[in-house]
Amino acid sequence: MSEPERHPALDALAQAEVPGAVQARIVAGAQARVARHRPLAPWIAAAIASGAVAASALALWVARPAPAGDPAPQPSVQAVPGHRVLAEPGARWQVVEALGDGQRVALSAGAAEFAVQPLRGDDAYVVETPQARVRVVGTRFRVAVEGDCTAVAVSEGVVQVSRLDGTEPASLTAGQQRRICPSPAAQPPRAGVLGPPPGQAWVQQALELIGRGEQPAQARTLMERYLAAYPDGPLAQEALYYAARLALEAGDRPAALARARAFVQRFPDSHRTAWLEGRLPELGAE
């Protein structure tokens, strides 16, 4: 039996060149990711190494506290794979434990914005403050410890917010906010909590499917159903983005182009716009 030789069909691959624009985008993107990171503060690194922060054996990143007297502190961005945390100056937070692909984060002071990638059903991303627990499926939101209270504001997606003991749970969707204080008397009117908006279940179910990597066609149907029923609903941004990506992955280029165009026009300031804009030419946009 003869020894198999190198197949000539691989010649074309061996000679394939990476486009210069791709190389430039990778380098720029990597540099941007690096710029968003800061090294561990020496005292925190020492604490972790000595076991003083026992619960944080799985801690990946801890925000550097703003130096005293810093005249114009800049927000620091810390990241772990799949998720981003924009810790504002003075924020104190740390990753306490890993929860599958998610994690549990303790925010003891200050404010931070979290951008969480869709997670599988069993995983979770949880932010805890002295007053509140915020549980995430996949979204972008800000949590601030303000004196004795905690304020949560959602800019994309859906989060579950409760008191730290799990009581008074409520869903917050894009544009909504909630403030949790020690006693009911201290709480302002909960005008921002209106209960689940119509169609939220469709989007939530779709996000869960996406997070589990299952039934993309069903996820796309649910997103499209929401967009048809509530084109200007509070979750339209979320639904439009995923409808575009799901259509793209399904090979439905006309639908992907239409959805991507609509997203870029309606939400030019979204952090997702650049990615979709970059796909427009290959989808046939002129």
Add this chain to the structure above:
Amino acid sequence: MAAAGQPTARPGLAPELFRRLRAGDAQAWGQLFRGYAPRIYRWAVLRGVAPGDAEELAQEVLAVAWRRIDRCRAPEALTAWLYQITRRQVANHRRKAWFRRVFVTDRPPERAFVAEPEGSLAARAVLAGLPGDLAEVLIMRDVEGYTRDEVAALLGLPPGTVASRLRRARAAFEAAWAAREGRGP
């Protein structure tokens, strides 16, 4: 661009550059990013990651390298270390991909390279259908052009294992290619 059968690059890099990387020299990192970006992108694409995702994946690999360079012990190990990061990122990407079926159907891959011919797309489609352990040996030896010993170092395998996997990979590729061309099996 690599000539067929010729190495695109040897593992490792100059000790002085390595020292500067570990010292956090921005210029050195820029040099490394520019040098390795195309290679990491190629690795990801050849392992079946869609071009758009491969760009993001390559960015993350380089960012991880920057954060963890202290874990790379020697300059000659850098390429293998970067490949191991890429490998983990690819596995993670596949596991977390919303559309796992993309990797298991015969949907044609998107163009990823300059003026990529149909033959290249077809070869990538066949590669994507091979078992991962065979595909990566075939990619490193027959596409990227590393020697058997270099492939062994990159993949962390004994040279004998690389040789046996390469035989199986070539046979599997040949069979899949023939089936694609309608020549059986």
